[in-house]
Amino acid sequence: MLRILHNTNFDFIKQWRKAVVALVIFIAPALVLIPLSGFTYSIEFTGGTRMQVKFNETVETAAVRAALESSGHADAEIATFGSVEENEYIIRAQEAQHVAAQAAGAETVAQDIERSLRAAFGEESFRVVDSEVVGPRVGSELRQKATIAMLIAFGLTLVYLAWRFESRFAVAAVLATVHDLVATFAFMKYLDIEISLFVVGSILTVIGYSMNDKVVVFDRVRENLKLHRKLPLYELLNRSVNETLPRTVMTGSTTLACLLALLVFGGTVIRPFAWILTFGIIIGTFSSIYVASPLLLWIERKWPRTSDASPHARAAAAARNA
């Protein structure tokens, strides 16, 4: 029988100070950076025009810029896409004035750009591989909806866990997941990942996965609370984390294996998604071990349960036996 991390007896909770220090070191720079420079948002959120253009022959970035200047889109952002030999460019016109110009008719900026490129390089010199035009109102609505979706996700899980476990378990699980979320945002800031709809989807997936992990550990805590009534909570939590450790690590690593596949083959569209999830799963596993249980312990100590906390305990027991 091949086993990893079998019958371990690590004192994870004792490490909480080190965990906090590591987290502060990781998150603090982002807490300074994010208010200073914020995130970059994709066209979907800001409104604007994005075009991916493939030229038949090699074209200098400067020449593309000159062409755009002639049509009055000087501050559009120009970036090469893929390797240089592919002659592919991404043009973004995302600044306020572009968005305003577009509000009249969503298409105009894209048409301007296309026309100026045709004028500069010839009718058949390129083709538009991909383009996206988003009005300003659509963008701001989406941003609002994304925020609301995340808050609802937390709210609903909080209610579900409070019903299945106890409210203090729910609070600890949600706080640990909020921690994962903050760390994921910091990670995105460091890698300068642009926030797109797809990225919001992956953040919500991280929330789901991380919550999953906490539920498994707390499920064991719930069970051990019934089995070992005499055991101090500190030991009980440690024991539960240790007992679920093989599963935590195995699930984490198979999921990471799938994400590795996406990172290798997924292509440019999927890659940011795969990066965020990879980080999210690592940090989620970390916080299941080092953050969630110390938080629960801290809550228990701050607001000790009365000796007869049975309504909750009974409800939990009933749920288990069902």
Place this chain on the structure above:
Amino acid sequence: MSNLKSRLLLIAAMIIASVWALFPRTVVERVQRDGVFVHDTIRRVPLKRGLDLQGGMHLTLEVDESKQAVTNVSDALDRALTVVRTRIDEFGVAEPIVQKVGETRITVELPGIDDRERATAVVQRSAVLRFQITDETQALERAIPRLDGIVKERGLLARAANANADTAPSALGSLFQNPTDSAAGDSAGTSPDGPFRRLIQQGNMPGQYMVAARDVPEIERYLADSAVRTALPPGKEVRWGADSVMLGAQVFKPLYVLDVRPIIDGTFLLDAKPAQDPLEGAKVDFQFNNAGGQRFRTETARHIGDNMAIVLDDRVMTAPVIQSAIGARGQITMGGNDLQAATDLALVLRAGALPVPLKVVEARTIGASLGEDAIRQGLSAGALGIGLVILIMIVYYRFSGFLAVCGLAFYVLVTLAILAGFGATLTLPGLAGFVLSIGMAVDANFLIFERIREELEVGKTTRLAIDQGFNHAWSAIVDTHVTTALTAAILYQFGTGPVRGFAVALLAGLAASLVSAIFVVRTLFILWLSRAKPSQTLSI
């Protein structure tokens, strides 16, 4: 044993149902033939590909209030939706999706198209509604010999004969076709079974003809020819109906011959409302302005007993009979209790009366090559992901791992079947979600197997350990699935297009994973137990 048998039967039933759901089937679909779209039956695997996987264009439209305020935005949007839908053929794509999103927007998805300017022009053109009398004089009947002659002279038939060879025999063809038809087809243009004669059948009202859906492109090709057009009866025009009709097993498209001069047009129309009448059933009440009312009265008085075609954007929506002279207020009875039909027709009338200016608030085109890349990448990633998971499971859990891999195969099959069954569209994020969920699907197996190991360790028998392993892991499995499902449901609720695809794939995966882990894998264990010797130890 009987318990095991019924479990195995249930699994077999689920597998058969899934395979059936994924089996290539014959569906009626709009397909492109000779540049024209017709309804036809084709065979394909019932998994739809999203825009990002096949390339195409996505438009989001809003009512444009910049020039004048629109009082009832929701109704304006319904009218615009009707108009855009009648123009569906003009987009030049096989499966366009036109739908209302929320109360203020319409999205249009055009797979495989990249001519943005043309598509937006089609969408934004304002609607034209006309009332035209259908032909009473058999004008087309009389013109057909001449038309057949022209078709043959101009060599339009050569391709047509070939095209017919593989589409024959149609139900309609057999009506008009004699057994020696293909031999006789080469003879002179005066042949009694020329192309028009053969493909066009009298409908059930004057001036209405029926063309089998598969022959529509051919007739369109003839009608597009300038010589054919000039030979059409003078003062008449030919227009297609908006809807196809099923006659027996075949789909027909009505073709109308109409007076060119409309008796009135939509600009005189004030309003149209559906209503339910206890005696006459569902009907549409409509109202003209004063000038329109006068004109309509004289015109309808002249045409009592004739059919009046209601034509929106050159498509005949319906052609009721004029019962009596109608003034400013009139009604169209639907002949039955179909209130939905009345609502739709009222919408058509309002759409023509009150054109809705639309603006494009979002436009996205995705190159077809990007879609091909995405599919290839998705498949590679999926294959690698599954390979790695199988490796991990079998190396770590040996025989039990093999059982889990069987469960995983079941999971993949059922997830795809659920997606196909709900008509979900497979998108790039959906593919990513699917690959990701493979990793998560085995989580339930880890929970169970680790539990079985623990039970074995405290000295329980194999049978008891398996039993309790499953029972004890149960609560954690349910809780993890529910919490993830909650997040997925929120994603679905808030997301549009691609994010929704991801959420749907995730939800389908969760359902399949739950069944796979707690039912299929458990049954495999029971099966193993029923065969194993009492002393045999479990390889886990």
